[in-house]
Amino acid sequence: DSGVTQTPKHLITATGQRVTLRCSPRSGDLSVYWYQQSLDQGLQFLIQYYNGEERAKGNILERFSAQQFPDLHSELNLSSLELGDSALYFCASSARRGGGTGELFFGEGSRLTVL
């Protein structure tokens, strides 16, 4: 158990809808990362937050947004969903803002299916 909690584990929705994925990091970790995992593209970095502030942005679509709250949990909002958004979304946390070991602790993911 990594200590990172993600909800929901599974989500099925229709095209055009909006969903919110939630992540609770390990106790004490200030950094939260979101990754998208699809079959043909591996793990794609979406966005990182550190102590409530956005720190790095990756290949995140404009239809997607995220935030980290004062209690350090994070939410990833996906809107105007398309079939291609179907994927496994992982949240990871680490204690460090940057540098260091680079070890990320991943949750078990939220599997999104868009029909």
Add this chain to the structure above:
Amino acid sequence: QQQVKQSPQSLIVQKGGISIINCAYENTAFDYFPWYQQFPGKGPALLIAIRPDVSEKKEGRFTISFNKSAKQFSLHIMDSQPGDSATYFCAASLTGFQKLVFGTGTRLLVSP
């Protein structure tokens, strides 16, 4: 320049054999190279990592070999066991930027 290329996509090894997974990178500024292991239904977990100031790092049956001039690194799993069957991801990052760039993954199956 941010890509990490990983091969093979899948690998079948007999129990007791050696599993070898290779990765190549382009950005010479990368200075941290971890390998993550992912079992079905679970998130990736750090297996072993290396920095470019050493050419090899060994932890139990797992060894990373690093070739800085060739910009390549590889994971060797000695005496492979069925319990090693999982997907393995190489990754790379820059110190100060904890964004990890992942390879596309290798699905390893160790046959009994």
